[in-house]
Amino acid sequence: RCHHPVVEMLDLPFLPFCVLLGGLGFVCVAFVSAWCQHWRGGFALDGSAQMFNWHPVLMVTGMVVLYGAAALVYRLPPTWRGPKLPWKVLHGSLALAAFTLAVLGLVAVFRFHNNHGTPNMYSLHSWLGLATVLLFSCQVGAALAPCPLPPAQHCAPHLPFPQWLAGFSTFLLPWAPAWLRALYKPVHIFFGSTILMLSVASCVSGINEKLFFSLKNGTTDYKRLPSEAVFANMLGLLIILFGVLVLGALARPSWKRPDADSPDSCQVPALLWGR
Numbered sequence: 529r530c531h532h533p534v535v536e537m538l539d540l541p542f543l544p545f546c547v548l549l550g551g552l553g554f555v556c557v558a559f560v561s562a563w564c565q566h567w568r569g570g571f572a573l574d575g576s577a578q579m580f581n582w583h584p585v586l587m588v589t590g591m592v593v594l595y596g597a598a599a600l601v602y603r604l605p606p607t608w609r610g611p612k613l614p615w616k617v618l619h620g621s622l623a624l625a626a627f628t629l630a631v632l633g634l635v636a637v638f639r640f641h642n643n644h645g646t647p648n649m650y651s652l653h654s655w656l657g658l659a660t661v662l663l664f665s666c667q668v669g670a671a672l673a674p675c676p677l678p679p680a681q682h683c684a685p686h687l688p689f690p691q692w693l694a695g696f697s698t699f700l701l702p703w704a705p706a707w708l709r710a711l712y713k714p715v716h717i718f719f720g721s722t723i724l725m726l727s728v729a730s731c732v733s734g735i736n737e738k739l740f741f742s743l744k745n746g747t748t749d750y751k752r753l754p755s756e757a758v759f760a761n762m763l764g765l766l767i768i769l770f771g772v773l774v775l776g777a778l779a780r781p782s783w784k785r786p787d788a789d790s791p792d793s794c795q796v797p798a799l800l801w802g803r
Contacts, residue, residue: 542603542783549600549777552770553593559763560588567756568742575643582636584734590629591660591727592767596774598622599720603783630661653737657730664723721775728771732764 564571564581571585572578601607601619634657641648649655739760743750750757777783 542605542777545773545777546600546604549596549770549773552766552773553596556763556766556770557585557589557593559759559766560584563756563760563763567759575639577640579636580640583633583640584731584738586629586633586636587657587727587734588731588767590626590633591664592724592731592770594622594626594629595724595727596770598626599724599774600777602785603777608785627661627664630664634658634661651737653730653733656726656733660723660726660730663719663726721778724771724774728767731767735760735764 564585568581569578571581598619601615601622604615607615638648640646649658739750739757743754743757748754748756
């Protein structure tokens, strides 16, 4: 098979790319933490403006960096052979951690708004962010299916526990029939990538909104591009770059599992894209 020289030059192996992407994710978390610590007054748990600062840190860490890492677990070459259960546990744990941080981030911003009499859910950023988290909760729970037990046995009754826990258990353990997982997989993949794009858009719009609200007094006007604005704008660009690289890695055919059509590969991994 012939290869164009330019294509071969750009054919970066996955593991170096993974290291690069991990470093970029760490830089994103470091940037948002430094922004909130240095320019926004640090962190607290008392409902003050410092409690609000947990919101961007938790959202970037959870819905962008950890979410992206969970999506790429099944691109790792060690997952192409051997038992899948440890990788399913890692994949599901990263997604669960991302969801947990997102919920805590929402708690931080709602408590801040309520303590200061600020209306909730009036901006495009708030609509987009909440829709992203709700879609994430539906995505990880929509695969719930009845467990195929013999007639003499019965599935446990539906208990009032979070929907994501049901979806996590369904995909981690082979309870749902293979045909149902295969049917749901394209939907799972589509909404998985959609949620990542929405997460990036929510973070970038939130950064922009915070700068407009905070930098509006004299010499620190946003339009004058003070140092905080430059730093936060760079953070937004880094988040966009991270999201684009994750989506590019997921779309790259040579980094997909080679046994995608095998019966074992029909076991759709938990919570995000699959392979």
